[in-house]
Amino acid sequence: MTSVRAQNCIVFGPLEGEIMDVLWGAPEPLTVRDVLGRLNRARETPLAYTTVMTVMNRLSDKGAADRVKSGRCYSYSASVSDEAAMAVREVIRDFGVDAVAHFVTEAQNSPDLLARLKRLMVEGPGA
DSSP, rough: OOOOOOOSSSSSOOHHHHHHOOOOOOOOOEEEHHHHHHHHHHHHHHOOHHHHHHHHHHHHTTTEEEEEEETTEEEEESOOHHHHHHHHHHHHHHHHHHHHHHHHHHTOOOOOHHHHHHHHHOOTTOO
């Protein structure tokens, strides 16, 4: 899957999506080792610690996950809702990644449209 990003519009690749599913399902922030353990339970071939760490760092850089220093390591929690990510996935499924990428570019160039989209994300479709 191709990654598309605007202010609050992030599309996840396959491993990013798996990691975000773990973060969304966690009641508290998780370390890389916590996420790795949960991911590897369901895999025949285990992922490497460094692979998961790199992807989690990138999710933090994208603004999808919050990262907080916790002792000698970092703890991560989701900073975007799973509902917002699901909505973006549905739009991509229905219209294709190129259409969504074009829309994101247009939204970035239109402060009014961007403000309306942010309002819709917070208040819902009736806004």
